Amino acid sequence: MAAADLATDHLVLDPAARALLFTEARTANTFSDEPVSRDQLRAITELAKWPPTSANINPLRITFVTTPEAKARLLPLIFEGNRAKTESAPVVAILAIDLDFHDRIPQLFPVRPEMRDLYKDDLARREQAATFNGTLQTAYFILAVRAAGLAAGPMAGFDAAGIDAEFFADRPYRSILVVNIGKPGKDPWFNRLPRLDHEDYVEYL
Amino acid sequence: MAAADLATDHLVLDPAARALLFTEARTANTFSDEPVSRDQLRAITELAKWPPTSANINPLRITFVTTPEAKARLLPLIFEGNRAKTESAPVVAILAIDLDFHDRIPQLFPVRPEMRDLYKDDLARREQAATFNGTLQTAYFILAVRAAGLAAGPMAGFDAAGIDAEFFADRPYRSILVVNIGKPGKDPWFNRLPRLDHEDYVEYL
Numbered sequence: 001m002a003a004a005d006l007a008t009d010h011l012v013l014d015p016a017a018r019a020l021l022f023t024e025a026r027t028a029n030t031f032s033d034e035p036v037s038r039d040q041l042r043a044i045t046e047l048a049k050w051p052p053t054s055a056n057i058n059p060l061r062i063t064f065v066t067t068p069e070a071k072a073r074l075l076p077l078i079f080e081g082n083r084a085k086t087e088s089a090p091v092v093a094i095l096a097i098d099l100d101f102h103d104r105i106p107q108l109f110p111v112r113p114e115m116r117d118l119y120k121d122d123l124a125r126r127e128q129a130a131t132f133n134g135t136l137q138t139a140y141f142i143l144a145v146r147a148a149g150l151a152a153g154p155m156a157g158f159d160a161a162g163i164d165a166e167f168f169a170d171r172p173y174r175s176i177l178v179v180n181i182g183k184p185g186k187d188p189w190f191n192r193l194p195r196l197d198h199e200d201y202v203e204y205l
Numbered sequence: 206m207a208a209a210d211l212a213t214d215h216l217v218l219d220p221a222a223r224a225l226l227f228t229e230a231r232t233a234n235t236f237s238d239e240p241v242s243r244d245q246l247r248a249i250t251e252l253a254k255w256p257p258t259s260a261n262i263n264p265l266r267i268t269f270v271t272t273p274e275a276k277a278r279l280l281p282l283i284f285e286g287n288r289a290k291t292e293s294a295p296v297v298a299i300l301a302i303d304l305d306f307h308d309r310i311p312q313l314f315p316v317r318p319e320m321r322d323l324y325k326d327d328l329a330r331r332e333q334a335a336t337f338n339g340t341l342q343t344a345y346f347i348l349a350v351r352a353a354g355l356a357a358g359p360m361a362g363f364d365a366a367g368i369d370a371e372f373f374a375d376r377p378y379r380s381i382l383v384v385n386i387g388k389p390g391k392d393p394w395f396n397r398l399p400r401l402d403h404e405d406y407v408e409y410l
Contacts, residue, residue, distance in 0.1 A: 009244065009248070010242070010244050010245045010247075010248035010353060011248050011249075011252065011352050011353050011354075012225060012352065012353060012354030013222055013225060013226070013252075013351075013352035013353075014219070014221070014222060016219070017218055017219060017222035017226075017352075018252060018352070020217060020218060021218070021222075021226075021256075021348075022252050022253075022255045022256060022345075022349070022352075023252070023255050025255075025256070027257050037215070038409065039214065039215050040215045041407075041409070042215075042403065042407075043214070043215035043216050044216075045403065045407050046403075047216065047218075047223060047227050047228070048227070049400045049401075050227045050228050050230075050400070051226075051227060051230070051344070051347060051348065052232050052347070052359055054359075054361045056398040056399075058400060058401055058406070060406065061406050061407075062406060062407045062408070063407075063408050063410060064407070064408070064409045064410065065410050066409055066410065067410060069410075070410035098406075104401065104405075107399065107401075108398060108399060108400070108401070109398065110398075110399075111395075131336075131337075131340075132336075132340055132361075132381070135336075135337055135340035135341060135344075136340060136341075136343060136344040136347075137344075138341060138344075139256070139340075139341040139342075139343075139344030139345055140227075140344055140348070142256060142257070142341075143226075143256065143345070143348060144227070146218075147216050147217065147218035147223070147227075148215060148216050148217060148218075149216075149217030154257055154259075156259045156337075167410075176337070190316075193261040193313060193314065193315075194261075194312065194313060194315075195254045195255070195263060195313075196254075196263055196309065196312075196313070198247065198250065198251075200309075201263070201265065201266050201267060201303075202246075202247075202250050202266075202267045202268075202269070203267070203268050203269070204243065204246070204269045204271055205268060205269065205270050205271065205272060205274075205275035205372075
């Protein structure tokens with residue numbers, strides 16, 4: 001049975017939604033001039049905020065770069081091979097983790113506000129929890145961008161220390177991914193890359 | 206304008222799909238006896254495999270614990286507070302990263318097979334890339350479980366070194382999350398926890 005048939009038989013999510021978020025969506029490498037509105041960006045974040053993080057810590061922080069002035073600050077910090085696509089994107093999101101996320105625990109996890117104290121004097125533990133859960137939230141965010149009918153272009157190729165110094169000098173944030181956002185432009189896709197064979201990454205015990 | 210209105214106006218994803226994956230889905234804490242089929246599990250992985258990883262490295266490895274024998278090996282390695290829910294779940298997924306993922310680069314990223322050599326003698330770099338991208342894939346997996354109409358119960362509370370020794374003794378895998386999977390049982394949900402106010406984690410430059 002082909003993968004498409006399996007999905008049809010065993011998933012509840014409708015085929016259009018599967019295509020939009022998972023099977024047909026692609027990482028865009030060029031973007032059109034069509035603007036992305038503030039309301040679209042807010043709808044993306046309102047959707048992405050719901051899936052789970054450990055003890056609801058929600059460590060992700062999002063900076064939307066929307067103006068030419070802010071883009072000019074960002075571009076020199078993007079690796080050269082990625083710069084043209086970032087230049088063409090109407091909006092760029094800097095996704096970062098807040099290493100002081102624990103100060104929000106009494107608000108976000110009122111059933112156990114004392115969990116804040118577990119983290120207070122343990123930066124390594126905060127880094128681990130913020131990185132893991134902020135990365136989960138990064139994936140939710142990428143799929144939420146697609147849910148708005150927009151293409152996401154996630155990029156790991158940037159000067160993270162430089163971005164942190166330029167954008168987060170006064171905050172304990174650490175950038176983890178930069179995501180171009182917009183409608184695809186001319187020749188936006190590379191050829192689709194293969195995935196592993198099922199047997200090479202899944203086992204049943 | 207309320208969040209729901211914003212979403213209606215500015216998202217392409219249909220409301221049923223939004224509810225299924227993001228807004229109404231909840232982390233389950235009990236599970237019913239209803240079985241989860243091998244075909245459902247395969248459909249979940251076939252959906253989850255498509256969203257992006259850096260240079261398509263796909264470091265996530267999935268072990269589905271489906272038999273009483275395998276469950277008996279797993280349960281002592283789950284922290285006590287999580288054990289009852291894991292016991293009640295018809296299937297449990299152990300999500301792990303493969304620290305030798307770079308050996309697959311020639312297959313997965315044929316446009317630059319030499320990227321394998323960048324990782325070959327640099328374990329720290331492999332750990333960083335596998336952790337980040339395996340965590341992205343973990344989030345895609347959680348949403349794909351929901352896409353099958355099942356509840357996911359992700360748990361960080363387990364003995365990771367113990368699981369790696371018990372299940373991956375002969376492989377360079379490192380467990381990063383355990384996810385209970387099934388239909389919700391009796392009283393499956395805690396009260397929904399709050400999220401941050403928009404202004405507290407999103408900025409527009």
